[in-house]
Amino acid sequence: MAEQEQQTVEKKEKEPDFSDYRGVMIVVEQRYGKAKAVSWQLLGKGRELADKLETKLYALVIGHEVEHLAKEAGYYGADEVYLCDAPELKDYRTRPYSRVCLKVIHQVKPEIVLFGATGTGRDLAGAIATHLPTGLTADTTELDVEPPPSRLLLASRPAFSEKMMATILCKRYRPQMATARAGVFQALPRDESREVPIIRVENDMKEEEIAARVLEFISETGKVNLEEAEIIVAGGRGLGGPEAFGMLKELADALGGVVGASRAAVDAGWISHDHQVGQTGHTVRPKLYFAIGISGAVQHTVGMSNSEVIVAINKDENAPIFQIAHYGIVGDLFKIVPAITEAVKKKRGLPIGPLASTTGGNRA
Ligand SMILES: Cc1cc2nc3c(=O)[nH]c(=O)nc-3n(C[C@H](O)[C@H](O)[C@H](O)COP(=O)(O)OP(=O)(O)OC[C@H]3O[C@@H](n4cnc5c(N)ncnc54)[C@H](O)[C@@H]3O)c2cc1C
Numbered sequence: 001m002a003e004q005e006q007q008t009v010e011k012k013e014k015e016p017d018f019s020d021y022r023g024v025m026i027v028v029e030q031r032y033g034k035a036k037a038v039s040w041q042l043l044g045k046g047r048e049l050a051d052k053l054e055t056k057l058y059a060l061v062i063g064h065e066v067e068h069l070a071k072e073a074g075y076y077g078a079d080e081v082y083l084c085d086a087p088e089l090k091d092y093r094t095r096p097y098s099r100v101c102l103k104v105i106h107q108v109k110p111e112i113v114l115f116g117a118t119g120t121g122r123d124l125a126g127a128i129a130t131h132l133p134t135g136l137t138a139d140t141t142e143l144d145v146e147p148p149p150s151r152l153l154l155a156s157r158p159a160f161s162e163k164m165m166a167t168i169l170c171k172r173y174r175p176q177m178a179t180a181r182a183g184v185f186q187a188l189p190r191d192e193s194r195e196v197p198i199i200r201v202e203n204d205m206k207e208e209e210i211a212a213r214v215l216e217f218i219s220e221t222g223k224v225n226l227e228e229a230e231i232i233v234a235g236g237r238g239l240g241g242p243e244a245f246g247m248l249k250e251l252a253d254a255l256g257g258v259v260g261a262s263r264a265a266v267d268a269g270w271i272s273h274d275h276q277v278g279q280t281g282h283t284v285r286p287k288l289y290f291a292i293g294i295s296g297a298v299q300h301t302v303g304m305s306n307s308e309v310i311v312a313i314n315k316d317e318n319a320p321i322f323q324i325a326h327y328g329i330v331g332d333l334f335k336i337v338p339a340i341t342e343a344v345k346k347k348r349g350l351p352i353g354p355l356a357s358t359t360g361g362n363r364a
Helices: 002-013 037-053 067-075 094-108 119-131 244-255 263-267 333-348 354-363
Strands: 024-028 057-063 080-085 112-116 136-140 142-145 153-159 164-168 176-180 198-200 231-235 258-261 288-292 309-314 327-330
Touching: 024 037, 024 067, 024 094, 024 119, 037 057, 037 067, 037 112, 037 142, 037 176, 057 067, 057 094, 067 080, 067 198, 080 094, 094 119, 112 119, 119 136, 119 176, 136 153, 153 176, 231 244, 244 258, 244 288, 244 333, 258 263, 309 333
Parallel strands: 024 057, 024 112, 057 080, 080 198, 112 176, 136 176, 231 258, 231 288, 288 309, 309 327
Antiparallel strands: 142 153, 153 164
C-alpha cells in the first residue's frame, strides 16, 4: 500500500509532455444548415486564445449539406476548417457525431476543444471527453489561457448555486475541453475576404451501424430562443402582473424580437422560466435590449450587460439599471411602452392594432 502511494507521488511529479498537441478547435453546431450563434461567438473567443498561444484556430463542421458553414467558419476567424459532410450526419446523433469528432481530434491533436453549452453541445462534449479520456468543464462563462510554456486553459464557471466562480484546470490530459454559454463571448465581424483551407473528413459510420433513429423532429413551439434573438423586450416586477407581458409581446412583435423577463417576474409566475435573463437564467447579447420595469440587480445585469444597446424604462430615476443603459426613459411604463410600440408600428408600416390601446389602457 505504502509502495503504491509512493509510486503515485512519483508519477505525479513527472510533467507530461504535450508538445504534439497544438491549436484551438471549435466544434460548430448547426441544425438544418443553420449555425448556432454560439459557434461564431466561440470562434471569436477561440481566436483570442489561439493568438495568445501563438497557435492555429480550427473549426469542425459536421452535418449534411453544410459546406457553406465551413466557409462561414473561415469568415468568422478560423484558420482551417475540418468538414465532415454526409447524409448519415443530417440529424444530430451522439455516436456518429462523436465518432467524427474523435477522428479529427486524433488527427489534429488540438490542445483545446470548445463546444456551445447547448443540449447538443453538452451531450457531444460529454461523450467525447469520456472516450478520450480527458477533462471537461461544462457551462463556462469565462475562458482564458496561461501563456506558453504552461498553455493551460483557465475554464471558469459559476459554482455552489452561483455563489462563487470556480476556475478549473486540466493539467494532465489533452485536449482540454469546455462547453461555453451562449451570449457570453463576442463573434468577430464577418469577413468574407477570409478564404481558408477546408479539409474534408470521411464519415466512417454507416447508417446500419447507428442504433439511434430520428423519426421526426418536433420543434418546441412557443419556446423562446433568447440566446439567438437580436432584439429582446424584457419586463420585470414593475409590470405588476402577467397581463402586461402582452403589451411587451406587442412591442417585441413589432420589432421582430422576443420577450425576456427578470427573475422576480418569473418567480411571481407571470411568465415561464425560459424567458428569464440573468445569472440563473439566460445570458444574452442582443443588438437591442429593453429593460422595462426592471431595477437592474446585478444578478439580472450579468445576463444582459453585453447587449449592444440597452434601453431602460423605469419610474425610479435612481434605479441601478440606468447605470448601464445607453438610453433611459424615466416614467410610467404603462404609458411609455404603448407609445413606443405605436411609433415603431408607424415607422415600419404595420397596422396599429386595437391591442395597443387596450393593453396599455388597462393601467395607464
Ligand atoms: C442567487 C440569485 C440568483 C438570481 N438570479 C437572477 C436572474 O437570473 N435574473 C434576475 O433577473 N434576477 C435574479 N436574481 C434576483 C435579483 O437579485 C433581483 O431580485 C431581480 O432581478 C429583481 O427583479 P426586478 O428588477 O424585475 O424587480 P424589482 O427589483 O422589484 O424592480 C422593479 C422595478 O420596476 C420599477 N417600476 C415599478 N412600477 C413601474 C412603472 N409603472 N413604470 C416603470 N417602472 C416601474 C421599479 O422602480 C423598480 O425599479 C437572483 C438572485 C439571487 C440571490
